[in-house]
Structures are given as C-alpha cells and as structure tokens.
Amino acid sequence: MREFNTSGPNIAHQHYTIERTPLIEHGLKLVEKSRYFTIWAPRQTGKSTYFRQLADKLTEQGYKVAHINFENYKDTPLNDFLYRFNGKIIIHEKIIA
Known part of the structure; x- marks a missing residue:
C-alpha cells in the first residue's frame, strides 16, 4: 500500500x-x-x-550513471576526492587496474 x-x-x-x-x-x-x-x-x-x-x-x-552527494566531500581536498571517486567507479564497474 x-x-x-x-x-x-x-x-x-x-x-x-x-x-x-x-x-x-x-x-x-x-x-x-x-x-x-x-x-x-x-x-x-x-x-x-x-x-x-x-x-x-x-x-x-x-x-x-554516477550519483555523487558532494556535501559528503565539502571539506575534502581535490586529490583525495578524485582518488575516492575513481576507486568507487573501479569497484562499481569491476574494473581491474
């Protein structure tokens, strides 16, 4: 219902x-x-x-499609954000680096 x-x-x-x-x-x-x-x-x-x-x-x-809540990263240095974002894409897409 x-x-x-x-x-x-x-x-x-x-x-x-x-x-x-x-x-x-x-x-x-x-x-x-x-x-x-x-x-x-x-x-x-x-x-x-x-x-x-x-x-x-x-x-x-x-x-x-990637969904990102940037509020979670408002105090994160750019390089740290990019590293985390890239890691999430690799995990989600099961890409082996």
Missing part, C-alpha cells in the same frame, strides 16, 4: 509520486546534447527523486 513520504528517498511503488515525464524527457535531451544542468529548489521538493528517475531512464538507454 502506498503512503505519503516526507523524508528520505521517494520510491514510486511505495510512495505517492507525481509523474514528471516532460521534465525527464527534457533532462534526457540535455544529456544527449552533452549539456550540464542543475536544479535549484527548496528541500523536500523532489530534486533527488527527479535525478533518480532520470538516472533510471539513462541507464535503460545504455548510459553509465
């Missing part, structure tokens, strides 16, 4: 979710054109849910 979600990730089959098909399609077009974009909105308005839905569509189309 679905319920309203007021914190944490919104999971469509568990929580009431507003379909944002036109916005997802717009995001797909931007990615296909190699365009970078951000979304600015107040807390708890669906930004993370949007990017998860967009990531799902991109994955379906064969893209490799």
Whole structure:
C-alpha cells in the first residue's frame, strides 16, 4: 500500500509520486546534447527523486550513471576526492587496474 513520504528517498511503488515525464524527457535531451544542468529548489521538493528517475531512464538507454552527494566531500581536498571517486567507479564497474 502506498503512503505519503516526507523524508528520505521517494520510491514510486511505495510512495505517492507525481509523474514528471516532460521534465525527464527534457533532462534526457540535455544529456544527449552533452549539456550540464542543475536544479535549484527548496528541500523536500523532489530534486533527488527527479535525478533518480532520470538516472533510471539513462541507464535503460545504455548510459553509465554516477550519483555523487558532494556535501559528503565539502571539506575534502581535490586529490583525495578524485582518488575516492575513481576507486568507487573501479569497484562499481569491476574494473581491474
């Protein structure tokens, strides 16, 4: 049974979710054109849910999607961040260096 979600990730089959098909399609077009974009909105308005839905569509189309919460790295020196990020990609993709 679905319920309203007021914190944490919104999971469509568990929580009431507003379909944002036109916005997802717009995001797909931007990615296909190699365009970078951000979304600015107040807390708890669906930004993370949007990017998860967009990531799902991109994955379906064969893209490799990385999800990074930069808040976790706000005080991390650039070289340390790059080392950790590279390590996570290698682990996730099972790449042997």
